Amino acid sequence: MKYIIFDFDGTLANSSDVFIKAWNVFANTYHYDPITYEDVLATKHLTLHQRAKQFNFPMHKLPMIIPKVYKYFNDHIQEVNLFDGIKEMLESLDREGYKIAILSSNAKENIELLLQTEQINAVSEVLTSSRIFAKDVVLKKFMKQQKLTPDQIVYVGDELRDILACNKVKIPFMWVSWGIDGIEIIEKENPKYVVHTPSEILNTLS
Structure with missing residues (x-):
């Protein structure tokens, strides 16, 4: 194994x-329902499209809304932290020789800013997908470039769309339980690894 590729948010x-x-x-502005943290927890068993339907979110307007959300993220980057144990992991x-x-x-700018702050x-490379359901395209291109x-x-990721992308290109997937999606919708896609703490990531890969 040469590369460990991590999802970022969650x-x-x-x-x-x-x-x-x-x-x-x-x-x-876009006429959908506001949410609370409790709403997020209560819908961990739902897919992204099912959540969108529940909160009346207009998925067809996603290309307009996402850039605004990431701009808001950039403006409030000081409120974002790595999960406990991530930096040490x-x-x-890196010390063990993994890339x-x-x-x-x-946005790449947001990720690099948080990495710099922390x-x-x-991390040797930051890759981004302009379409949230097209990570498999980026992964395929990355594999070709890096041979x-x-x-x-x-x-390593937390969402159903992550494992679906990996399955398309046959990359082994490690699901982390502290993210946005619950095991109910992940397990049917057969993740190779399931971990519950950052230290488990290290122990599993070592």
């Missing part, structure tokens, strides 16, 4: 509070 970054605030800031993986990358739908030097085979990569 996997490395504890950004749910900022995203909830951003969601609610634009709720009136990344540093340990570490991030693949996210969030003094994270272990990698799927068995040389593990992708």
Whole structure:
């Protein structure tokens, strides 16, 4: 195994509070329902499209809303932190010789800013997908550029769309339980690994 690729929001970054605030800031403008943290917890068993339907979110307007949400994220980056144990886990993986990358739908500027703030030097590359359901395209391109085979990569993420993307390109997937999606919708896609703490990521890969 050469590369460990991490999702960002919900996997490395504890950004749910900022995203909830951003969601609610634009709720009136785009005519969908505001949410609370309790709403997020209560819908962990639902897919993204099912959540959108429950809160009357217009998925067809996603290309208009997402850039505004990420701009809000950038303006409130000081409110975002890494989950406890993430920095130590990344540093340990780096010392063990793994190459570490991030693949996210969030803006590259936001990710790099948080990494700089948290003094994270272990990440060698930040990849972004402009479409939230097209991570498989980025992964396929990355493998071609780096001359990698799927068995040389593990992708670590928290969402159904992450594992669906990995399954399309045959990359092993590690699901983290502290993110946005629940095991109910993940397990049917057969993740290779399931972990519950950042230290478990390190122990499993080691």
